[in-house]
Amino acid sequence: MAHYKRNAASNRDALFGGGGGGSSAKKSSAPRPRPTPASTTSRPSSSSSSTPSTTSSSGSGGHDSVRARLEEKRRGRGEVTSTLSGAAKLAKMKEAEEYRIKAKKAMTRGVFSSPDPIAAGNYYRRAAEAYKQCGENRLERLHRVASGDCQMGQNAYATAAGEYTRAAELAACSGETVPRKRQECHKLHTDAANAWRQIGENGRAGESMINAAFGLLIGTEDENAGRTLKQMDRKALKAIEAAVESNVPDPLNRYAKFRAIGPSVYVDPNADPNDPDAKARMIELAKQNMVTKSYVHETIFKAVYKLAEYGEYASALYATGAASATLEAEDFASISLSRAYCTETVLTLAMGDVVAADKYFLQVHLQKTSYLSARECKLAEDLIRAIKTMDADALEEARTMDTSNRSALANLHPCLRELAMNLRTSGKAKRDGGAKGNMNVNAPKTAPPSRPAQPAARAAPPTQTAPATKPNTVAVEDERPPPNQGGDLEGDELQAALDSNFAELDELMGDMGLDSDDDEAGTSGDVGATAGAVATGEYEEEDLDDDDIDLR
Structure with a gap:
């Protein structure tokens, strides 16, 4: 019976975490202090007034825990901070080592026993939690991966995905070399995406793939302040575009032609491009695999902002088209869809294609009734008209924060707002990347001062000099x-x-x-x-x- 209770407690801790509710929580809680009876003939003593102070201090514990959670969220989940030191840390390290030995023993095959991945995964997770309190990044990361592998062996895919994601966050802030951090983050987030895909969570799988692609960019944030002077790595760009297509297939993306690297997995190279039946089957398959979660557009916009920061405007437009497709499929998102349409216009103008921007604005954006009354619609229209007529004054007025477009500009992401400020009446948008980035290499060179033309030279008889x-x-x-x-x-x-x-x-x-x-x-x-x-x-x-x- 005791053995059954221990296994039940282990399974409960593995599913819901240690220190859960139940009778154990009630036993560990402090008893409520009894009020001291006051005499009717005597004045209340100081001891009787201590009850409210005790209650207030215990009530403030909830606020402290909330404040601690907010502080941890602000620092980031991947950052490891040690809460123990001295003898307490040594004791916790010893406890973690005991959990590791138990996990290894649980996975050992004996004469009358077989490996138990569930128990081993539970022990590995407890060891990782103990190492987390000690601030041991590497040891916690290794035990998180081991716990995830054990959970994958027992089809506990959600738990395994959580362990892989936590290990990837630890790898991103570890002290390893930059190439190793990139490799580990990409591998662990990819494993998490595969685990989510096993249980049909395509939305979370797409988010993990986006994070895996961002892992290949570790170490480039500080180079030129993440500006466009350094082009994005081609491998990372290919991974980001593949992650975008995992959420929205290319046949449903009207900007699929702007994809930079790699063909679509939904296009059959052996199929006849003029066959209507093959195209209909491809679109039907794409609709079945399209992620329709309510938060998927936020995940895709992370890729849009990252691509725009690195100056990959064509790929950013491709990702924006995918986000717009998800919002159009919902058919009730108006504010987010208006911002997506405005983002499409800004990126198309940044590429120097005002004709395409005007075409999609008239034929696609204005067909949405909710977009006609949006602030973003006026901003997009003013930008297109100013660049189409090559009116520099109108362009400057359209993107000034003191005009009626102030709200629309404020609702844009900072990188897109900066991109709108760098639009020009002709050519592509300027790439702002610090002191060197502000230099416009395409600007016409100023001619050296020349002598004023002599009127007599115009009136002279026509020879070779005239x-x-x-x-x-x-x-x-x-x-x-x-x-x-x-x-x-x-x-x-x-x-x-x-x-x-x-x-x-x-x-x-x-x-x-x-x-x-x-x-x-x-x-x-x-x-x-x-x-x-x-x-x-x-x-x-x-x-x-x-x-x-x-x-x-």
Whole structure:
């Protein structure tokens, strides 16, 4: 009977944790103090007034426990802090070692006994909890993994997934080398995802896959402050996109074409792309495997923000399309869907494709009735209109925090808000990555100061000097190299060349006050008349002498 009670207690602790409720909790609780009877003829003594103080102190214990839990959550679950020291720590370490020996003995096959993974997993978990109190990161991590392996052997997949996740959090904050931490975090989170998938928890499995992909980025957060100067590792990018597809298959994602690495697992390479039946079967299979949990879009948006921080705008747009697909499938999420639509617009504009942003805004976003009255709709419309018309003032006004778009900008994630602030009227968004990131390598170089154009050079007879002055003056303003000049042209040939090459530039120079059509017309007319007179022989022979003709 005693043996049965011990096994029942072990099973209860394995399922619900140690120190649970029941008679043991009642026995360990302190007895309630009795009030001291007060005399009717005497005044209340100090001992009688001690009861309220005792009650208040015991009542504040609940607040202290809540405060302790909040403090632990703020520090992070992976951080290990030792609560014991000295002799207490040595005693707890000895207790953990005893649990380890018992677990090893439970997994040993004997003549009249067989391995007991349930008991071994329970002992490994108790040893890990003891090492946690001692602040032993590595020992706790090893025993968490051992407990998870034992639970997997007995189909206790949920418990095993919890142990693997805790071990991965410990590995992330351990003192191991960066490559080893990346490998351990990725492996442990992947094992947790497989355990969740065994019991049909695809939502939690997708979250574990996202965390496994983020584990490959350990050590890159401090490089350039996580900005876009350093491109994301291709292996991590592939893992993130695979995790996104595990939540929303590519056939249901309208931005599937923006996936950077790896094909979709739902696409059959041997199927005929023009076969409607094959496409219908693929979509039906994708709908069956789509995660419809209410929190799945939050998991996907973690990938969106991480990709946007590293400048992977195409992959971030791909992940945003997956999040929008989950929200559209729910058909009642309005605020989150509006933010997802606005995120799509900002990322598309950051890629420099205003045509695609306008197309999806009109054909997809505006078809949702709830989006028409959202603040994010006005912000997206203002950004698209300003960039489409190349109006820098309107773009600056649309993303200013003092305007009506203040609430919409405040609701965006900080990395997306910064991305919206870096949008330009042409080209891709600037990559802000510190001092070097603020340098725009695509900006036109400032021309060195040049001498002002001389008016006399424009009125001179047309030789090779005259056409060279005009393109050089225009090149500083329009930043285009002057066209190649041929040989010496005179008269009508020179005028035809000028009209064909600089017709549109003459109007610009005239608006700037650097051009004079009258002078050019007079000069061209004089040259034409002179050339005609020479050709017809109207001048006298002595006038045709080279010494008397000035062609400068």
